[in-house]
Amino acid sequence: MSASTVEGHIAKERFIGVDLQDHEEARGIVKAIVRDNPEAKVSQIPGVIKVTCHHQLQINRATVEQELRHEWDTQEFNMSIISYIGDIQEWDDDHILVKWSTD
Amino acid sequence: MARKLGLRETYAAMTRGVNWTPSYVKEEEAFPYHQFEGIKIHDWDKWEDPFRMTVDNYWKYQSEKDRRLYAVLDSFSQNQGHLNISDGRYLNAIKLFLQGVTPLEYMAHRHFMFIARYMPGPGTRMAALCQSIDELRHTQIEIHSMSPYNKYYSGFHSMRKMHDRVWYLSVPKSYFDDAVTAGPFEFLTAISFSFEYLLTNLLFVPFMSGAAYNGDLPTTTFGFSAQSDESRHMTLGLQVIKFLLEQDEANVPIVQRWLDKWFWRGYRLNSLVAAMMDYMLPKKVMSWKEAFELYFEQQMLDGLFPDLARYGIKPPMGVEQAIKEKEKISHETYWALYNFGFAAAFNTWIPTNSELDWMTEKYPATFDRYYRPRYEKAQKIVDENGRFFMLGLPQLCQVCQIPMIFTEPDDPGKICFRSSTYKAEKYHFCSDGCKQIFDWEPEKYVQSWLPVHEIYKGNCGGPSVPEVLDWYGIQPGDNGEYQGSVDQLNWASWHKDFAPV
Numbered sequence: 001m002s003a004s005t006v007e008g009h010i011a012k013e014r015f016i017g018v019d020l021q022d023h024e025e026a027r028g029i030v031k032a033i034v035r036d037n038p039e040a041k042v043s044q045i046p047g048v049i050k051v052t053c054h055h056q057l058q059i060n061r062a063t064v065e066q067e068l069r070h071e072w073d074t075q076e077f078n079m080s081i082i083s084y085i086g087d088i089q090e091w092d093d094d095h096i097l098v099k100w101s102t103d
Numbered sequence: 104m105a106r107k108l109g110l111r112e113t114y115a116a117m118t119r120g121v122n123w124t125p126s127y128v129k130e131e132e133a134f135p136y137h138q139f140e141g142i143k144i145h146d147w148d149k150w151e152d153p154f155r156m157t158v159d160n161y162w163k164y165q166s167e168k169d170r171r172l173y174a175v176l177d178s179f180s181q182n183q184g185h186l187n188i189s190d191g192r193y194l195n196a197i198k199l200f201l202q203g204v205t206p207l208e209y210m211a212h213r214h215f216m217f218i219a220r221y222m223p224g225p226g227t228r229m230a231a232l233c234q235s236i237d238e239l240r241h242t243q244i245e246i247h248s249m250s251p252y253n254k255y256y257s258g259f260h261s262m263r264k265m266h267d268r269v270w271y272l273s274v275p276k277s278y279f280d281d282a283v284t285a286g287p288f289e290f291l292t293a294i295s296f297s298f299e300y301l302l303t304n305l306l307f308v309p310f311m312s313g314a315a316y317n318g319d320l321p322t323t324t325f326g327f328s329a330q331s332d333e334s335r336h337m338t339l340g341l342q343v344i345k346f347l348l349e350q351d352e353a354n355v356p357i358v359q360r361w362l363d364k365w366f367w368r369g370y371r372l373n374s375l376v377a378a379m380m381d382y383m384l385p386k387k388v389m390s391w392k393e394a395f396e397l398y399f400e401q402q403m404l405d406g407l408f409p410d411l412a413r414y415g416i417k418p419p420m421g422v423e424q425a426i427k428e429k430e431k432i433s434h435e436t437y438w439a440l441y442n443f444g445f446a447a448a449f450n451t452w453i454p455t456n457s458e459l460d461w462m463t464e465k466y467p468a469t470f471d472r473y474y475r476p477r478y479e480k481a482q483k484i485v486d487e488n489g490r491f492f493m494l495g496l497p498q499l500c501q502v503c504q505i506p507m508i509f510t511e512p513d514d515p516g517k518i519c520f521r522s523s524t525y526k527a528e529k530y531h532f533c534s535d536g537c538k539q540i541f542d543w544e545p546e547k548y549v550q551s552w553l554p555v556h557e558i559y560k561g562n563c564g565g566p567s568v569p570e571v572l573d574w575y576g577i578q579p580g581d582n583g584e585y586q587g588s589v590d591q592l593n594w595a596s597w598h599k600d601f602a603p604v
Contacts, residue, residue, distance in 0.1 A: 006404060006418050006423060006426070007423040007426070008423055008426040008427055009404055009422075009423075009426055011404070012400075012401050012405055013405070014405050014406055015401075015406065016406070019304075019308065021327045021331075045308075045312045045388055045389070046312045046313075046315040046316040046388060047312050047314075047315030047316075047323055047327070048308065048311075048312050048315075075110070075156075075160050075164065076164075078154075078156075078160075078164045078331055078334075078335075079164060079167065079168070079331065080331070081330075081331055081334045082308070082311075082327055082330040082331060082333075083303070083307070083308060083330060083333065083334055083337070084337065085402045085406055086406065087341060087410065088154070089153065090153070091110070091154060092109065092110050092111050092155075093110045093111075100406065100409070100410050101410045101413075102409055102410050102412075102413060
């Protein structure tokens with residue numbers, strides 16, 4: 001039984017993404033994500049900004065710093081993230097990469 | 104001056120670099136608990152923790168999170184913030200959270216400390232140590248965030264006592280007790296993976312977004328503060344599963360069994376969340392059905408499970424039934440809470456007409472046919488003879504401890520009963536899933552502390568309703584109907600001078 005054959009379930013497109021708090025810094029991060037991941041889709045529920053992509057979502061420190069106009073440590077992402085979907089494959093000084101292991 | 108280490112090197116130094124092999128005692132004496140479940144680990148160094156949280160960063164960011172939260176709490180209290188929530192009814196969702204979930208955070212704190220001590224892998228221990236401290240922080244910030252409401256509203260005063268005694272709170276309590284009495288890898292699969300990764304978004308994101316939509320500043324703020332830690336916990340959960348599956352093929356069937364069990368246990372627990380989302384939020388963010396489709400079906404079934412399929416892991420037992428039940432469980436659960444509301448430490452009410460219309464729209468296949476008539480009848484009874492309650496005691500499921508309120512997967516008109524006989528005693532279940540879990544481990548579940556049985560055994564304060572309520576710690580006003588309750592009358596008087604909206 002694969003997920004797509006679960007009875008009663010209609011499979012939809014696979015995606016990965018991050019859910020961020022709707023606050024000033026996160027809005028800058030979202031702008032950076034959209035710049036670096038042109039397919040990124042941004043949606044909102046109260047208090048939450050949801051950014052999704054189909055294959056991978058990369059956050060680059062350099063772009064975030066341009067958007068925020070100050071230095072930004074990738075670990076500061078901890079102050080914005082609420083949840084994510086996918087697998088965090090890389091998180092180093094310059095990048096955070098979310099994707100599934102199989103594509 | 105020495106070059107500053109990068110994130111990757113700092114994390115390696117912190118987890119692997121400070122680890123040592125015991126020499127005064129044997130390895131198995133220092134770490135005696137990680138083998139009896141049959142899980143085989145060959146190389147603990149294969150453990151990866153993508154968050155790479157180190158101690159200096161941990162304190163730095165956690166203290167910043169707390170500073171932000173406590174500034175909000177002060178401001179909320181100073182500005183009489185409780186008057187600005189959407190409606191007094193809303194806080195009943197938060198009472199349920201405080202009574203049901205906050206004590207679980209504390210249990211998680213305790214057991215992750217155990218994991219942090221007893222797992223042989225240093226990466227696992229570091230992740231568990233951070234999580235243990237997180238969970239203690241969550242317990243504290245939840246109590247601090249909700250305490251401003253305790254001055255003005257009923258039901259917030261005795262959550263710790265209630266959690267151990269009140270019937271519907273035995274559902275979350277027994278869930279967590281089941282996890283901490285399992286072995287360490289089953290605990291991690293249950294809590295870190297099944298709860299924190301597979302199902303957490305169904306609990307927290309709708310709760311917190313619901314709080315944001317209903318003007319509940321403290322809950323939104325502690326919720327998001329806690330959720331940022333939760334993301335780290337999700338990573339631990341996914342890492343645990345991948346690590347176990349990659350270490351040895353023999354781990355696969357063991358993990359699959361745990362997944363089957365803990366998906367169903369967690370899903371049943373979430374029926375309380377479903378009732379909360381659809382019925383207790385005056386301003387509704389999304390329906391349970393929509394949340395289930397997004398956070399479970401789309402994100403987990405379509406997203407995660409193809410990744411796990413390469414290890415031979417299948418979607419968990421009961422998932423087809425959960426999909427069928429998305430049309431029903433919030434309605435069946437809230438109806439039970441409404442019926443037995445005299446013995447709950449929160450208020451219940453009949454949804455307003457516009458709320459009933461919202462459910463008709465969200466649940467076109469079932470609501471008008473099966474559930475709307477019940478609430479219309481309940482309203483008729485209220486209008487003619489006053490509020491009714493079901494004063495008998497319900498039969499409980501031996502495993503999930505929810506009253507037998509759920510219907511057959513394919514027939515919303517028929518209550519689902521299952522049973523098993525073990526050592527000449529008959530045990531009752533709400534579903535095939537709960538029966539299967541019992542049949543796998545009957546010796547564990549024959550010991551369940553079932554609130555109804557305990558009342559009949561004379562262990563809950565006495566034979567009468569007032570005696571049991573007193574033993575529960577429920578004070579007048581905590582329970583029963585919202586309309587005409589202490590909270591409703593206070594709310595109306597506090598808002599009588601507000602401009603009408």
